[in-house]
Amino acid sequence: MTSPAIDIVEEPVPYAERAHVVDKRGYGLFADRAGAALVEERGWRDLYVCGIATESCVPATALGAFGLDLTPWVIVDACASSAGEEAHEAGLLVTRRFIGAGQLGLVADVPEEVVASPVVGRGPG
DSSP: OOTTTTOOOSTTHHHHTTSEEEEOSSSSGGGSHHHHHHHHHHTOOEEEEEESBTTTHHHHHHHHHHHTTOEEEEEEEEEOBTTOHHHHHHHHHHHHHHHOGGGEEOGGGSOHHHHTSOEEEESOO
């Protein structure tokens, strides 16, 4: 939970500067109460999920949202895995199986107002 392990890479920094940053100690946005509290406080019902751990944190967030009766949307072309392409594809397969193939989309599918107010999770996965 220290730099450089939790630093945000350069490309999304312009978004992170106006983002809600949630420091988490486990997999997914809902690993700590802070993520659920933010979603509840903002009244969000749809969550657009992307990340660098398609095999762990991305599905954990999507499944957590699904379990809370929220609508998760996994943005496939904004996800990757540091464990390689096989892990990435496995994560997408499992996510698709649990939340539905229709819940996986592309960056081009994300409404502009969502891009304007991102949430950045920092921590494991």
